[in-house]
Amino acid sequence: MAPQKMYTETGDAREWCLITGASSGLGAEFIKLAAPLYHLVLVARRTDRMEALAANLFTEYGCMCIIITKDLAEEAAGTALVAELTEFQTANTEFHMPTILVNNAGFGYIGKFHEQDWARNRNMIMVNVTVCCELAALLIPNMVEKGFGRVLNVASIASYMAGPNQSIYFASKAFLRSWSEATWMELQGTGVTTTALCPGPVSTEWAAEAGIGSDGDMMKKADTPEFIARLGWTGMLAGKRVAMTRKTATQIKAFACLPKKLVLKKTMQLQEPKPEPTAE
Ligand SMILES: NC(=O)c1ccc[n+]([C@@H]2O[C@H](COP(=O)([O-])OP(=O)(O)OC[C@H]3O[C@@H](n4cnc5c(N)ncnc54)[C@H](OP(=O)(O)O)[C@@H]3O)[C@@H](O)[C@H]2O)c1
Structure with missing residues (x-):
């Protein structure tokens, strides 16, 4: 059965979808894609942004929405988040543990x-x-x-190479993709899939x-968040192992053919710190 059909068929008894990083960029686009099909749990630190994004979802789509303000960098943040949801469930029978998880929150750090x-x-x-x-x-x-169930892990093209001038970010995305691909294999036959979304540059707040x-x-030819979120979302519903654009796939193949030192040098140049222009 096609996953999209399987989930929409549940009608009123919609499944719940948890989206992290639901206050801007790709997260805001995942909300638009998820709201017609699922009830939502939104997680990020900026509550006002999430409230604004969720404002009309119930009237437009009948989508219930739980907003959780949380710093996911805190120790055991995921455990605390699931504990809050478990407590919420005891008083709200319409809530069920999410069967769609979008691991989208993330940030970079040049240097x-x-x-x-x-x-x-x-x-x-x-x-x-x-x-x-x-x-x-x-x-x-x-x-x-x-x-x-469906899990979408927002990795990056950065997961395919080492990233001088942003070494931990690139390594973090390599971890995420590697782990996501491995669990995709482990979960075969269960009805649950994990998909790694691997975008190149996307025009969000990430670069700043x-x-x-x-x-x-690096950001001059960035894709739009609408386009990339849709690519990831449809890839996830279809149970794909990895979702990426053709352009990104071609770039990854090209990097693999080039001498490693050259790729490292070019990557380092692209990750040079550039402060945002100040408004005069
Ligand atoms: N933009 C790109 O070029 C690009 C390319 C490849 C992959 N990605 C990945 O795409 C994902 C989404 O990023 P984006 O491009 O949409 O950038 P963005 O607009 O900056 O969004 C990042 C999201 O992550 C959340 N976040 C960051 N730190 C957090 C923390 N400590 N606790 C909770 N939430 C936190 C932010 O929410 P709050 O600040 O409200 O907490 C925000 O909602 C990230 O994983 C990023 O690495 C981006």
């Missing part, structure tokens, strides 16, 4: 590893890697028991947050 603030890199590992695995560890067993400059060379 040479030995000059960087370790606390920020540590937080990045927590958000980009640890909490993704933690949420999956807590939610997938229930999905397997139910016989269906990372310190790479949203108008820098």
Whole structure:
């Protein structure tokens, strides 16, 4: 049975979809894609942004929405989040543990590893890697028991190479993709799939947050968040192992043919710190 049909067929008894990083960029687009089909749990730190994004979902789609303000860099944030949902479930029978998990929250951090603030890199590992695995560890067993579920892990083209000037970010995405592909294989036959979305540059707040400059060379040919979120979302519903654009697939193949040192040098140049232009 096609996954899309399987989920929409549930009608009023919609499944719940948990989206992390649901306050901007790709997260905001995942909300639009999920709302017509599922009830939502939105997680990020900026509550006002999530409230604005969720404002009309019930009237437009009959979509119930739980907003959870949480810093996913905190120790055991995923465990605390699932504990909050479990408590919520005891008083709200219409809520069920999410069978769709979108591990989207993440951020980058430009700079040479030995000059960087370790606390920020540590937080990045927590958000980009640890909490993704933690949420999956807590939610997938229930999905397997139910016989269906979908997990989307937002990795990156960065997962296919080492990234001088942003070494921990690239390594975090390599971890996420490797783990996601392995669980995709392990889960064969269960009705549950894990999909790694591997975008190239996307025009969101990510570049400015990372310190790479949203108008820098790397971001000039960025894809739109609408396009990339749809690619990931449809790939996830279809149970694909990896979702990426043709352009990204071609680039990955080309990198593999080039001398490693050249790729490292070019990657380092693209990850040069570029401050955002100040408004005059
Ligand atoms: N944009 C790109 O070029 C690109 C390319 C490849 C992959 N990606 C990946 O795509 C994903 C989404 O990023 P985006 O491009 O949409 O950038 P974005 O607009 O900056 O969104 C990042 C999201 O992550 C959340 N987040 C960051 N730190 C968090 C924390 N400590 N706790 C909870 N939530 C946190 C942010 O929410 P709050 O700030 O409200 O907490 C925000 O909703 C990330 O995993 C990113 O690595 C992006």
